Amino acid sequence: MLEIEPAIVQAWDKGSEKFVAFHMRKARARATGEDCPSILVVDDEERLADTMTEILNISGFCAFTAYEGKTALEIMEALQPEYLLTDVVMPDMNGVELAIAVREKLPQTKILLFSGQASTTDLLEEARIAGHVFEVLEKPMHPVRLIEHLKRLRQK
Numbered sequence: 001m002l003e004i005e006p007a008i009v010q011a012w013d014k015g016s017e018k019f020v021a022f023h024m025r026k027a028r029a030r031a032t033g034e035d036c037p038s039i040l041v042v043d044d045e046e047r048l049a050d051t052m053t054e055i056l057n058i059s060g061f062c063a064f065t066a067y068e069g070k071t072a073l074e075i076m077e078a079l080q081p082e083y084l085l086t087d088v089v090m091p092d093m094n095g096v097e098l099a100i101a102v103r104e105k106l107p108q109t110k111i112l113l114f115s116g117q118a119s120t121t122d123l124l125e126e127a128r129i130a131g132h133v134f135e136v137l138e139k140p141m142h143p144v145r146l147i148e149h150l151k152r153l154r155q156k
Contacts, residue, residue, distance in 0.1 A: 022064040022079070029062060036062040037154060038081035042072040042098065044090040048140075052085070055143045061150070069093025076102050081109065083150060088115040088123060088136070096123045100132050110153050114139045 022038075029036030039061050043049035049065045056063035064079060066072035069086075070093050076084060084102050088095040099111045113124075116139035124136060137149065 022062060025057060025062045034060070036060065037083065037150070038062045038064070038079060039083035039085055039150070040064050040066060040072060040075055040079065040081045042066045042069065042084070042086035042090070042095065044068055044087065052141075052143075052146075056147070056150075059143070059147050061147075069095070069098040072098055073101055076106060076109070080106055082154070084109050084111045085146075085150075086111075086113055087139070088113050094123060096127045096132075096134070099134050100127065100130075103132065110156075111135075112137060112149070112153070114141060116140065 026036060026038065028034070037060075039056055041049050041053045041056065041063055042065075043052070044067055046067050049067060053063040053065045062081075064075065064081070066075050069090055072084075072086065073093070084099065086095040086098055095113050095115070099113060102109055102111060111134055113134050114137040124134065127134065137146070
């Protein structure tokens with residue numbers, strides 16, 4: 001019987017599996033000379049986050065998923081992706097708080113917020129008063145529109 005190191009067994013959970021897949025995608029892109037902009041998609045609606053991540057990966061991005069703000073912040077620090085795409089309304093740490101923290105730690109990261117709730121207006125206004133202005137896309141987003149928008153952002 002094959003012996004597997006205990007550390008690998010402990011790391012073999014859904015999050016770690018995705019982390020490995022992300023790094024494999026980046027490695028393949030580097031090996032082929034492909035341009036693969038990295039992006040972290042954050043949404044507490046797991047199905048939506050996973051679907052957007054898959055669409056982005058198919059469309060030439062190296063995308064990774066997080067389902068809540070605190071985990072997303074840890075991933076941002078580890079991966080330092082080019083983009084952060086986050087829902088605004090999430091439990092614990094909302095997307096505006098996440099965006100502000102990322103902007104402070106990784107100022108080169110391009111940040112896009114998205115929301116389908118009118119209640120985000122107050123959060124965004126508070127951020128604006130504090131000197132943080134973020135672009136907000138309406139949820140649900142058409143994938144073609146999102147990808148075109150990300151490519152335009154990259155050219156800025």
